[in-house]
Amino acid sequence: MRAGGSGALAALRTPVGATSAALLVLLVATAVFAPMLWAERAAAVDTNALQEGASASHLFGTDTLGRDIFHRVLVATRLSLGLAVLATLLGVLTGVILGAAPTVLPPWAGRLVTSAVNIAVAFPGLLLALFFAVIFGIGTVGAVLAIGFAVAPGFARLTHTLTASVSGRGYIAAARVSGVGRLRILVRHVLPNIAEPLVINATIAAGSVLTAFAGLSFLGIGVQAPAYDWGRLLGEGLNRIYLSPWSALGPALAVIIAGLAFNLFGEAAAAAAGGRERVDHKAVPPEKSTVDSGGQASDGVLAVDNLRVSFPGPAGWVTPVRGLRFTVHSGEMIGVVGESGSGKSLTALAVSRLIESPGLVTADRLDFRGTPLLTRSERELRPLLGTSLAMVFQDPMTSFNPTQRIGRQLAEVAEVHHGQSRRAALELAVDRLESVRIPDAAKRARQYPHEFSGGMRQRAMIAMGLMGEPALVIADEPTTALDVTVQREVLRLLARIRAEHDAAILLISHDITVVAQTCDRVLVMYAGRIVEDLPAAELFTAARHPYTRALLAAVPDLDTDRDAPLAVIPGRPPEPGDLPPGCPFAQRCAGADEQCRTEEPALVQLGTGNRLACWHPGESEVDGRALENVTGGGAE
Structure with missing residues (x-):
C-alpha cells in the first residue's frame, strides 16, 4: 500500500486535501475520545428534561428519555465510523478477490466470475444492499455484510480492469517465462502496482458506505437498540423535527460532514495521483540550451x-x-x-x-x-x-x-x-x-x-x-x-x-505550401526544436536543411508522375522521451554521417534572416522547382 500512502501525502498539499484531512483527524479523535469522556452523560436519563428543544445546556435538545442528543451524536461517532470502515474493507477485499480471480482461475471459471460481476454491477448499490440485508437479517452484522457485498462488484470491476492493464507489461511476461506461478505473479507483481487506485477509490467509497449504513439504521434494518449510530439517532429525531429540528439535524449534519470528508479526501488524492507519475519533480530539466546558439x-x-x-x-x-x-x-x-x-x-x-x-x-x-x-x-x-x-x-x-x-x-x-x-x-x-x-x-x-x-x-x-x-x-x-x-x-x-x-x-x-503563400518567414520544427528559419520567399529555392527539403519534395504538383508512388519521408519522428544521440533527423536522412549520429548541430546564423541546424546542408535548389511550379501561383 506504499503507493496509496504517497498519493495521500500528495493530497495533503492541496487545500481540499488538507481541509478534508483535518476533518478526518477530527472525526477519528472524536471516535476515540468521545465514548471515554461523554458516554455516561449520553446515557444519563433525565425525566425532568424530556424532549426539550435546543438550548445552552442541550445543544441538540433531548430525546424521549431526556438524554442529551449532542453527546449521543459524539459518542455514536465511534460506531458509525467503525462500521463504515469495516463494511468498506469487506467490500474492497471481496471485490479484489473477485476481480483478480480470472487471473488465477481456469479460463472457463474466470469467464463465469466476470459474468457474475457484470450482472451485479448492473444493479443499483442500494438495491443490492437491501437484497443482502434481507438475506443476512436485521442487525449490525447483517448490515455490515449487506453493504460490504453491495459495494464489492464495483471494486471487482475496477480490479479486473486494472489487472488487465498491468498483465500485459514486460515484467509480467518475464515472470511467466521464468516459471513463476499465477498466484505469486498476482501477489508480487500485479496487486502492488494497482494498490494506489484501489486505496483512493476505497477512500471515496467510505463516504458512500457511511451514508448507506446510516440509511439502513434509519430504516430500522441496521444498528438495533440499545446500541445507536447516527442513522438510528436520525430516525428517532425525525418524528419531532417540526418541534425540535436539531434533534434530527444534528445527526444528519454529522453524516454529511463525515461523508464529505471521505469523499473530498479521496478526490484530492485521486487528483494528486493523476498529476504525478512517480517521478522526482525536484529534477527540473535544465534551462540552458545546448543546441540553439x-x-x-x-x-x-x-x-x-x-x-x-x-x-x-x-x-x-x-x-x-x-x-x-x-x-x-x-x-x-x-x-x-x-x-x-x-x-x-x-x-x-x-x-x-x-x-x-x-x-x-x-x-x-x-x-x-x-x-x-x-x-x-x-x-x-x-x-x-x-x-x-x-x-x-x-x-x-x-x-x-x-x-x-x-x-x-x-x-x-x-x-x-x-x-x-x-x-x-x-x-x-x-x-x-x-x-x-x-x-x-x-x-x-x-x-x-x-x-x-x-x-x-x-x-x-x-x-x-x-x-x-x-x-x-x-x-x-x-x-x-x-x-x-x-x-x-x-x-x-x-x-x-x-x-x-x-x-x-x-x-x-x-501545409507548407499554405505557409509559403501567406507568411513572411518560416520556422521549420523537428523533434521539439527549430531546424531551419528562412524567409518564405526563399523556401522553395534556398531551403538547405534535409528535413525542409524532404517536406517540399513530398508536396505533389502538376508535373508529378501520377503513375509513380508519392514521395514520403522514410521512418517516423523520434519520441520526445527517447531522442537519439546526435541530430534527431539523422536516422531518416540519406546524407547523415557519423558526426550527424553523435553530435547535435546548433542552430546558427547564416546571414540576414536565415538560421540553420545541420552539419551538411543541401544545395540551394530543391529538385529544380520554382515557387510557382509547386504552389500553382502566388498568394493573393
Missing part, C-alpha cells in the same frame, strides 16, 4: 529565447519543446511547419500561458509586448493576454461552449476585459461577426455553435479574438478539415486582420 531574440511583439516545455514521465522529465529562439514583430506573419509531434502546438500553448500543471515552461526570455510572461501572475497578465492576444484553435467546435449562443460568448470577452455593459458588448459582438464576413450577423449571434458550418465557426473564433485589439494572433491549424474554398477565405481574413490592425500572426500548419 544563434539568433538571440530581439525586441518585438513576441520575444522568445530558449523556450522549453517539459512534462514529468516515468523515467524523468520529457521535453517536447527544446530551446526555441525567435521573435515576432508587428505586422509580421510567421509560419511554423513540421510533422505531428514536432512541438508546434505546444509552443503556441506555452506562449499563451495555457500549459497546465504538471507541465513546466521555462525560458531565458518570454516577453509579450515587453511584459515577461513567466514572472507575472495570471491576474496581472489577464488584462494583457485577454485583449492583445488572440488564439484561433484547430477545432472551434470544441473551443465554443455548445450550450451558449455565439453572440453571448463573444460578448463575454468585452464584458470581462473592457467592462462594457451586456447590451454594448453584444452590439460589439455583432459588429465583429460582420467584420469577419458572417452574413446576417445579428441573427447568427443568437444561434448556437452547432448551427454554424465549420468555416463559419472558424471565422467566429477569429471574431472573438477581434473583440479586443489583438497585437498577436496565434492560429493553430486554422484551416484543418476545411475545404479549399473555406480555407482560402480564412487565410484571406487573417491577412486582412494583419493589414488593418498591424497585428503579428503566428500561423501553425502542416
Whole structure:
C-alpha cells in the first residue's frame, strides 16, 4: 500500500486535501475520545428534561428519555465510523478477490466470475444492499455484510480492469517465462502496482458506505437498540423535527460532514495521483540550451529565447519543446511547419500561458509586448493576454461552449476585459461577426455553435479574438478539415486582420505550401526544436536543411508522375522521451554521417534572416522547382 500512502501525502498539499484531512483527524479523535469522556452523560436519563428543544445546556435538545442528543451524536461517532470502515474493507477485499480471480482461475471459471460481476454491477448499490440485508437479517452484522457485498462488484470491476492493464507489461511476461506461478505473479507483481487506485477509490467509497449504513439504521434494518449510530439517532429525531429540528439535524449534519470528508479526501488524492507519475519533480530539466546558439531574440511583439516545455514521465522529465529562439514583430506573419509531434502546438500553448500543471515552461526570455510572461501572475497578465492576444484553435467546435449562443460568448470577452455593459458588448459582438464576413450577423449571434458550418465557426473564433485589439494572433491549424474554398477565405481574413490592425500572426500548419503563400518567414520544427528559419520567399529555392527539403519534395504538383508512388519521408519522428544521440533527423536522412549520429548541430546564423541546424546542408535548389511550379501561383 506504499503507493496509496504517497498519493495521500500528495493530497495533503492541496487545500481540499488538507481541509478534508483535518476533518478526518477530527472525526477519528472524536471516535476515540468521545465514548471515554461523554458516554455516561449520553446515557444519563433525565425525566425532568424530556424532549426539550435546543438550548445552552442541550445543544441538540433531548430525546424521549431526556438524554442529551449532542453527546449521543459524539459518542455514536465511534460506531458509525467503525462500521463504515469495516463494511468498506469487506467490500474492497471481496471485490479484489473477485476481480483478480480470472487471473488465477481456469479460463472457463474466470469467464463465469466476470459474468457474475457484470450482472451485479448492473444493479443499483442500494438495491443490492437491501437484497443482502434481507438475506443476512436485521442487525449490525447483517448490515455490515449487506453493504460490504453491495459495494464489492464495483471494486471487482475496477480490479479486473486494472489487472488487465498491468498483465500485459514486460515484467509480467518475464515472470511467466521464468516459471513463476499465477498466484505469486498476482501477489508480487500485479496487486502492488494497482494498490494506489484501489486505496483512493476505497477512500471515496467510505463516504458512500457511511451514508448507506446510516440509511439502513434509519430504516430500522441496521444498528438495533440499545446500541445507536447516527442513522438510528436520525430516525428517532425525525418524528419531532417540526418541534425540535436539531434533534434530527444534528445527526444528519454529522453524516454529511463525515461523508464529505471521505469523499473530498479521496478526490484530492485521486487528483494528486493523476498529476504525478512517480517521478522526482525536484529534477527540473535544465534551462540552458545546448543546441540553439544563434539568433538571440530581439525586441518585438513576441520575444522568445530558449523556450522549453517539459512534462514529468516515468523515467524523468520529457521535453517536447527544446530551446526555441525567435521573435515576432508587428505586422509580421510567421509560419511554423513540421510533422505531428514536432512541438508546434505546444509552443503556441506555452506562449499563451495555457500549459497546465504538471507541465513546466521555462525560458531565458518570454516577453509579450515587453511584459515577461513567466514572472507575472495570471491576474496581472489577464488584462494583457485577454485583449492583445488572440488564439484561433484547430477545432472551434470544441473551443465554443455548445450550450451558449455565439453572440453571448463573444460578448463575454468585452464584458470581462473592457467592462462594457451586456447590451454594448453584444452590439460589439455583432459588429465583429460582420467584420469577419458572417452574413446576417445579428441573427447568427443568437444561434448556437452547432448551427454554424465549420468555416463559419472558424471565422467566429477569429471574431472573438477581434473583440479586443489583438497585437498577436496565434492560429493553430486554422484551416484543418476545411475545404479549399473555406480555407482560402480564412487565410484571406487573417491577412486582412494583419493589414488593418498591424497585428503579428503566428500561423501553425502542416501545409507548407499554405505557409509559403501567406507568411513572411518560416520556422521549420523537428523533434521539439527549430531546424531551419528562412524567409518564405526563399523556401522553395534556398531551403538547405534535409528535413525542409524532404517536406517540399513530398508536396505533389502538376508535373508529378501520377503513375509513380508519392514521395514520403522514410521512418517516423523520434519520441520526445527517447531522442537519439546526435541530430534527431539523422536516422531518416540519406546524407547523415557519423558526426550527424553523435553530435547535435546548433542552430546558427547564416546571414540576414536565415538560421540553420545541420552539419551538411543541401544545395540551394530543391529538385529544380520554382515557387510557382509547386504552389500553382502566388498568394493573393
